[in-house]
Amino acid sequence: MFFERPDAGETAVLVHVDFQDEQEREDPGEFLELVRSAGAEPATLLSGSRGRPDPRSFIGSGKVEELREALAVHDAELVIFNHALSPSQERNLEQALKCRVLDRTGLILDIFAQRARTHEGKLQVELAQLEYMSTRLVRGWTHLERQKGGIGLRGPGETQLETDRRLLRGRIKAIHKRLDKVRSQRSQNRRARSRAEIPSVSLVGYTNAGKSTLFNALTASRVYAADQLFATLDPTLRRLEVEDVGPVVLADTVGFIRHLPHKLVEAFQATLQEAAEASLLVHVIDAADPDRELNVDQVEGVLDEIGALDVPTLKVMNKIDLLDSAPRIERDGEGRPEVVWLSAQQNRGLELLEQALSECLADDIIDFDVTLAPEQGKLRAGLHELGAVREERFDDQGRTLLEVRLPRRDFLQLMARLGERADDYLPEELQDRPVWEQ
Numbered sequence: 001m002f003f004e005r006p007d008a009g010e011t012a013v014l015v016h017v018d019f020q021d022e023q024e025r026e027d028p029g030e031f032l033e034l035v036r037s038a039g040a041e042p043a044t045l046l047s048g049s050r051g052r053p054d055p056r057s058f059i060g061s062g063k064v065e066e067l068r069e070a071l072a073v074h075d076a077e078l079v080i081f082n083h084a085l086s087p088s089q090e091r092n093l094e095q096a097l098k099c100r101v102l103d104r105t106g107l108i109l110d111i112f113a114q115r116a117r118t119h120e121g122k123l124q125v126e127l128a129q130l131e132y133m134s135t136r137l138v139r140g141w142t143h144l145e146r147q148k149g150g151i152g153l154r155g156p157g158e159t160q161l162e163t164d165r166r167l168l169r170g171r172i173k174a175i176h177k178r179l180d181k182v183r184s185q186r187s188q189n190r191r192a193r194s195r196a197e198i199p200s201v202s203l204v205g206y207t208n209a210g211k212s213t214l215f216n217a218l219t220a221s222r223v224y225a226a227d228q229l230f231a232t233l234d235p236t237l238r239r240l241e242v243e244d245v246g247p248v249v250l251a252d253t254v255g256f257i258r259h260l261p262h263k264l265v266e267a268f269q270a271t272l273q274e275a276a277e278a279s280l281l282v283h284v285i286d287a288a289d290p291d292r293e294l295n296v297d298q299v300e301g302v303l304d305e306i307g308a309l310d311v312p313t314l315k316v317m318n319k320i321d322l323l324d325s326a327p328r329i330e331r332d333g334e335g336r337p338e339v340v341w342l343s344a345q346q347n348r349g350l351e352l353l354e355q356a357l358s359e360c361l362a363d364d365i366i367d368f369d370v371t372l373a374p375e376q377g378k379l380r381a382g383l384h385e386l387g388a389v390r391e392e393r394f395d396d397q398g399r400t401l402l403e404v405r406l407p408r409r410d411f412l413q414l415m416a417r418l419g420e421r422a423d424d425y426l427p428e429e430l431q432d433r434p435v436w437e438q
Helices: 028-038 061-074 087-097 104-115 119-133 160-195 211-219 262-267 269-276 292-305 350-361 374-385 408-418
Strands: 011-019 041-050 078-081 100-102 200-205 236-242 246-252 280-286 313-318 328-331 337-341 365-372 389-394 400-407
Touching: 011 028, 011 061, 028 041, 028 104, 041 061, 061 087, 078 104, 087 100, 100 104, 104 119, 119 160, 200 211, 200 269, 200 292, 211 236, 211 246, 211 280, 211 313, 211 350, 236 350, 280 292, 280 350, 313 350, 328 350, 337 350, 365 374, 365 408, 374 400, 374 408, 400 408
Parallel strands: 011 041, 011 078, 078 100, 200 246, 200 280, 280 313, 313 337
Antiparallel strands: 236 246, 328 337, 365 400, 389 400
16 A cells, blocks of 8 residues: 555444435445445444535534544444545544544445455456545545655655655556456457357346346356345356357346446446447346335446446346245237246246246247258258257158258358358248347
C-alpha cells in the first residue's frame, strides 16, 4: 500500500437511512448479508429517516453523537454505512468518531477482494479499489499534504500526497494495459467459438439467486456455491451438450446487486462482455424473494449498461422448493419458452430447462424429407454421421428415403464440404429462412 491505514476491527456498528426518494433507498436486510459476507460482526444497526443526506456528515450532528455512543457501548472499531459516502463525508465522520468508516461501495469492494481467485479477477478488483481509493487519499491523513523534508528527503518539492497520487495513477495505468490484454484474449476466444458456431449461454442474475448451484447441476461441476452474497466472483466456462443443438459454452458470471458500484461495472467489463456477446442469457431469479421484481430491475439496469439488454433471454425462477410450487415452463403467445420454474438445489425441473435451452437455441432446426439416389452415398453417410436421420426407408428403385432433423448450419456445412447446393434438397418453405447466427 502507498499509505498506512488503521487496523480494521471485526465488530461494526451499522448505519442505515431511509430516504424519501425511492431511487436512494437500500435494503437493510441485504445490508446485513453484505456485512456478514465481508466477515464483520454486526453489533447494532443505527437507523433513521431523512429527506436528503447531510452534506457534511450524511446523517446530521445528532446521529453522529448517537453513533459515537453506540461505538462506546459495543466497543466497536468500525462503522459501515449502507450508502455511498463522499470522500469529505468519510473524512469528517472519521475525525468525529475516531474510528474507521466504510461506505457501501467500500464494503462491496472488500467482499470482491476476498472472493477474487483468478489473476484476471484480482486485477479487476484491484483496479476498482485503486480508482475508489484515489479520491480518498486525503481521508484523515492531512499530514500527507506536507512536503517531504529533512536529510535525504529534500529535492522534488513534492508532497507525500502528490507522490501517492502519482504512484496510484501509474499502477492504474499498468492494470488497464494488462486488462486490455485480457479483453483481447477473451475476444479472440469468442471469435474462435463464433467461427466454430458454438452457441454461448451466460447465467446472469441478482447475487444469491442460485446461479452457481444451477451451473453445477447442469454441468456436474464443482464451482463454489453458498448461501451468501457474491459466493463466486470469477467467471467459469463449461461445455454443455444440448439436444438438437450440440455443444454449448455455459458461463457463470458475477452476481449483480442493487446500486452495484459503477467502477466495478467498468472494471469487470472483460468478464461481463461474456454476457453482452452471448447467444442466450439465462436470467436466474430467486422466486421466493419478496423483492424479486426490484432485483430483476437492477439486473436489467446493469445489462443495459453493458449493452446486453437486447440479447435473447430465458428467465429461470429458482428455489421453487421454498414456495411449494411445481416445475413448469411458461410460454409466450407464439409458444416459445419464456420462464422455467425449477429448484436447482433439489434438481427439480432441470430437464425442463434443458428442453427450453434446446428450443431457444435451436430456432434454426430444420425438419425435412429427402430422397437420395444410390450414388449419393456420401451425403447419406454425412447425415448419419451428424445424427440427423430420424427414419430411413428404401423404395423399389433402390433410392433412400430419409426423414432428417438437424441445425441448418450443420446441413449447410455438410453441403459445402460435399460441393452441393443446399437448396437442391430443402423444401421451398425452408429455403427462405435465415442462416443461424450467434
